[in-house]
Amino acid sequence: MNRISRACITLITLLALTLPAGAQYLASEQIKFTRQDSLRGSITPERAWWDLTYYHLDIAVRPSDSTIYGSNTVTYRVVNSSGIMQIDLQPPLELIKAEQNGKSLDFSREGNVYWISMSEKQEPGKIYSLVLNYGGKPKISRRPPWEGGITWKRDKNNLPFVASSCQGDGASLWWPCKDHMYDEPDSMLISVNVPSNLMDVSNGRLRSVVKQKNNTTTYNWFVANPINNYGVNINIADYAHFSEVFNGEKGRLDCDYYVLKENLDKAKIQFKQAPMMLSAFEYWFGPYPFYEDGYKLVEAPYLGMEHQSSVTYGNGYKNGYRGADQSGSGWGDKFDFIIIHESGHEWFANSITYEDVADMWVHESFINYSENLYVEYFYGKDAGTEYALGTRRSIRNDMPVTGIYNLNNSGSGDMYPKGGNMLHTIRQIVDDDEKWRAILRGLNRDFYHQVVKGSQIEEYMSEKAGINLKPVFDQYLRDIRIPVFEYYIKDGKLTFRWNNCVQGFNMPLRIYVSGVRKDIVPTSRFSTIGLETEDVVIKVDPNYYVGTLNMTGK
Numbered sequence: 001m002n003r004i005s006r007a008c009i010t011l012i013t014l015l016a017l018t019l020p021a022g023a024q025y026l027a028s029e030q031i032k033f034t035r036q037d038s039l040r041g042s043i044t045p046e047r048a049w050w051d052l053t054y055y056h057l058d059i060a061v062r063p064s065d066s067t068i069y070g071s072n073t074v075t076y077r078v079v080n081s082s083g084i085m086q087i088d089l090q091p092p093l094e095l096i097k098a099e100q101n102g103k104s105l106d107f108s109r110e111g112n113v114y115w116i117s118m119s120e121k122q123e124p125g126k127i128y129s130l131v132l133n134y135g136g137k138p139k140i141s142r143r144p145p146w147e148g149g150i151t152w153k154r155d156k157n158n159l160p161f162v163a164s165s166c167q168g169d170g171a172s173l174w175w176p177c178k179d180h181m182y183d184e185p186d187s188m189l190i191s192v193n194v195p196s197n198l199m200d201v202s203n204g205r206l207r208s209v210v211k212q213k214n215n216t217t218t219y220n221w222f223v224a225n226p227i228n229n230y231g232v233n234i235n236i237a238d239y240a241h242f243s244e245v246f247n248g249e250k251g252r253l254d255c256d257y258y259v260l261k262e263n264l265d266k267a268k269i270q271f272k273q274a275p276m277m278l279s280a281f282e283y284w285f286g287p288y289p290f291y292e293d294g295y296k297l298v299e300a301p302y303l304g305m306e307h308q309s310s311v312t313y314g315n316g317y318k319n320g321y322r323g324a325d326q327s328g329s330g331w332g333d334k335f336d337f338i339i340i341h342e343s344g345h346e347w348f349a350n351s352i353t354y355e356d357v358a359d360m361w362v363h364e365s366f367i368n369y370s371e372n373l374y375v376e377y378f379y380g381k382d383a384g385t386e387y388a389l390g391t392r393r394s395i396r397n398d399m400p401v402t403g404i405y406n407l408n409n410s411g412s413g414d415m416y417p418k419g420g421n422m423l424h425t426i427r428q429i430v431d432d433d434e435k436w437r438a439i440l441r442g443l444n445r446d447f448y449h450q451v452v453k454g455s456q457i458e459e460y461m462s463e464k465a466g467i468n469l470k471p472v473f474d475q476y477l478r479d480i481r482i483p484v485f486e487y488y489i490k491d492g493k494l495t496f497r498w499n500n501c502v503q504g505f506n507m508p509l510r511i512y513v514s515g516v517r518k519d520i521v522p523t524s525r526f527s528t529i530g531l532e533t534e535d536v537v538i539k540v541d542p543n544y545y546v547g548t549l550n551m552t553g554k
């Protein structure tokens with residue numbers, strides 16, 4: 001009697017800490033979705049009929065009146081003939097003219113979307129171009145990078161310091177485009193005209209610098225690889241520049257650094273972590289995915305963002321996240337969070353890109369996890385483990401990690417620490433470090449420069465691990481409950497099961513019976529294993545992100 005009542009109290013405490021199963025989707029159901037969300041978040045027929053091949057964004061940025069004016073030339077291959085094209089551009093910016101082969105096209109506006117009427121017949125298989133002239137005062141970001149827009153600031157010499165950031169809100173905040181992640185141009189030219197006392201740093205390689213007559217200069221940046229919308233960026237300042245060459249897995253990688261002149265000395269010290277990052281992540285994930293475009297770290301007037309081949313940096317030249325260790329383990333103080341985390345996204349975000357933001361875990365879970373791999377690479381496996389377990393303190397289990405598909409809806413912020421700990425847990429299940437590293441490198445080889453559904457990543461990992469990981473992904477990505485390993489010892493046997501879990505949850509688990517390792521496969525039904533003596537201590541390996549309940553209360 002006594003034993004049972006104590007077990008009940010523990011169980012009630014546990015249940016109080018986790019929401020009941022029925023309440024798990026409540027938070028996401030409360031969001032009201034609009035037609036604009038569907039237009040933004042789905043592959044509409046007006047998007048599906050044309051396949052992007054090339055963008056030439058050609059703009060003048062004027063810090064004096066906070067305006068952008070210019071054009072985007074969109075080149076595409078017709079998939080199937082259609083008469084209406086969807087182009088996204090958010091107010092207060094306006095489309096001024098749309099032109100094909102010198103002829104003006106009619107268009108109408110519906111919120112963030114322009115419907116362009118194609119006058120020429122669009123023949124399947126053929127390539128066409130469309131010039132979109134636009135301009136105005138783009139939205140100013142009040143909380144970059146969490147809220148998208150343009151940031152207009154000044155450096156210590158009172159010179160303009162300007163940058164774009166648009167993850168989540170979308171690139172159509174500042175330029176007209178197909179603002180959905182499923183389609184990327186094969187390459188892109190970004191031409192940015194700025195006052196001649198400033199320079200622009202965008203993505204890819206600086207192809208040319210052209211001085212204009214009106215005391216302005218145009219910087220032409222060419223991206224030789226597919227690029228996602230929110231990866232495109234402008235950074236405008238009176239930059240200082242230094243560079244180095246990293247000898248990596250695919251040869252010589254040009255690394256270029258652009259920082260405010262006032263921070264040059266600090267940057268030369270802090271950015272020594274960039275080649276360290278490249279060594280660690282090439283080891284775990286394979287070659288840096290954009291050798292052709294080089295790697296850049298660019299100082300920006302906000303915290304930072306994973307802009308493809310021009311990672312932006314604003315972490316104050318301090319280790320940690322704004323100087324603090326997010327894991328509380330001490331290991332987070334050993335590296336600059338923004339250099340490591342945002343650059344890690346070159347592999348998971350820029351090379352392997354989610355198709356729907358509902359699967360944003362593909363970017364953030366792997367990159368949260370990469371922080372622990374970085375620590376492991378330089379400080380050993382125990383250090384990496386301490387970091388991973390430390391990040392659990394910010395898991396909320398408030399909503400599922402995955403969002404709602406086709407509505408431009410992302411899931412819980414748990415996609416970072418919980419997703420990272422899910423991957424750390426899967427590594428324990430694989431239980432073979434070389435195989436695990438081969439899976440991480442395999443993902444980057446087989447999904448190189450691809451847009452993916454989360455399910456493709458899940459299936460790939462199951463296949464390569466040789467273990468059906470679907471119940472594990474269902475549990476940690478699509479449910480908010482943390483599985484509880486329940487056990488008791490009686491009649492010379494250890495009896496155990498999984499509880500508080502999805503149906504069919506059968507994750508293998510490593511436990512220690514008085515210090516002796518035992519690999520078991522609990523299910524939601526009780527199973528037993530024989531014990532030599534009942535006087536044992538059961539310990540679940542803490543690397544697994546699970547709860548434990550001794551049902552006898554011992």
Ligand SMILES: [Zn+2]
Nearest residue numbers: 341345364367
């Ligand atoms: Zn991130």
